[in-house]
Amino acid sequence: MKTVEERIVAIVAENSGIPASDIKPESNFAEDLGMDSLDVVETTLSIEEEFEITLPLEETDTFNTVADLIAAVEKHAR
16 A cells, blocks of 8 residues: 555646656655646645545645645644
């Protein structure tokens, strides 16, 4: 079974067009992956669907890196 990080990286890769092998937790959505705010929202929605959770809007507005997204999912997917 894939880890939370592996599942999130796979979704980010799919939405960004960047190979999963090039995506690290410290990857910044805008600077490293070329994703705009709409791309991040779409990615977040895909992740909510994958993990069957709803992430609070006040948290999703602060996502800058893949690690931010991983931390939020681990916090809410319990």
